Amino acid sequence: MTTPATHITVTGSTDYDVVVGRGLLEDVAAHLAPATRKVLIVHTATVGARANALRQSLLGDYEVLIAEVPDAEAAKRIEVAAFCWQIMGQADFSRTDAVIGFGGGAVTDLAGFVAATWLRGVQVLLLPTSVLGMVDAAVGGKNGVNTAEGKNLVGTFYAPRAVLCDLDTLTDLPRNEILAGFAEIVKAGFIQVPEILDIIERDVEVATDPATPEFRRVVELAIAMKATVVGEDFTERGLREILNYGHTLGHAVEHAERYGWRHGAAVAVGMMYAAELARLTGRLSDEVVDRHRRILESLTLPTSYPVGRWQSLLATMQRDKKTRSGMLRFIVLDDVGKPTVLEGPDASLLFAAYQEIGS
Incomplete structure (x- = not known):
């Protein structure tokens, strides 16, 4: 018998749920705003197969674009954010469209920053695929990029639409x-x-x-x-x-x-x-x-x-x-x-x- 998903609500100026369970990637569309037409999935090569499967599941209902970014902290650079902005600009992303951050904590940090700054804020849905991302990076509404002077010195506070912690994505994660x-x-x-x-x-x-x-x-x-x-x-x-x-x-x-x-x-x-x-x-x-x-x-x-x-x-x-x-x-x-x-x-x-x- 499958244990039901757990919903943990984060309150604030905008309330949102952190959902913990299994098989959550099958229901991503339910967490997007009804007016959504275009989606940008920001991910690393590590979860490339899953990201492409997610893209296929969303096609038909949405125009879905992919932005593959470097792994770990290398993703959290302003040049990488600019790469994402370029994709969104060329696709005419509007304020009703969405960014999905799919990967570890660095990716959800980057995706949140990209969403918070494009048109001064579009919706972002976070799908953390690491333990760190699930318990920390994706939860609190903080996002940002690093500079030569230090970590997370540039960023915003911006609430996601939801955070989906699918424990099935951890099954092939290296033990370290x-x-x-x-x-x-x-x-x-x-x-x-x-x-x-x-x-x-x-x-x-x-x-x-x-x-x-x-x-x-x-x-x-x-x-x-x-x-x-x-x-x-x-x-x-x-x-x-x-x-x-x-x-x-x-x-x-x-x-x-x-x-x-x-x-x-x-x-x-x-x-x-x-x-x-x-x-x-x-x-x-x-x-x-x-x-x-x-x-x-x-x-x-x-x-x-x-x-x-x-x-x-x-x-x-x-x-x-x-x-x-x-x-x-x-x-x-x-x-x-x-x-x-x-x-x-x-x-x-x-x-x-x-x-x-x-x-």
Whole structure:
């Protein structure tokens, strides 16, 4: 018996549903606006066969165009967005037409940005095909592209029409991609939903198998957590900042590695750093810091970074969009489920915490 799809509503200026289930790609048309006539499917080569199958299913009812873009962070460049805009312009896309982002988190970020900026906003439907995309990138209405100076420095807040998380698209995903995506699930566990941590600790193999009820449970818990936070603070004026746990240093690591690292791996290092920072300020116990390391390492995610890279990482963090008036701000924990902001920590403290994760 097939488990019914789960609908998680994200509230805001425009409400939308994140749907989790199986076989969802068979019903994509039902989520497009009735006036839609043209559709642009933005996808990577990795999901090319599925994207073409989706195109065939929509032909007849819609004029369907395809934009194949580079994989991972290479997709999130203004030149790639311009390529998509060119296709839309040549096809006379109107405000009633639609963009579908079909792929991992980078693709849904790009597709959202393209849709938000074309004619100042056309509808976008997101079909994430990675764990990271499902639990994080596609859910919150954030989109954007990277620049030479840093990640996600150009972008908008723009609600999708819907997000369809079809678990069947994960069946052929490489295991290291699944585990990298779990960094964002672990983040959700530490900042608000400890049940996630308990499920992973009970049996990491079962929790990370897309075929199990435990996998679906942690995915739905992480999405529901983000939906609640985003619903209360869509444009990141306050509460939504907690979702940046591990991301201040994590984005700097991605930049230092020229986006050669998976996002989840960089965030894992960033969470470990934030935990050590909280411990050194007397906020967090040794036990919770050790729990970070134990869970992340059980997922084969990195928890250290080379000592000699500190100055370049610091320079990148100072350009981070979370910085205020030149003052660095970190999301840290007082305990599991108790995130808070650490503003303007002393430079010596920052370096000492980095020494704790240095390799």
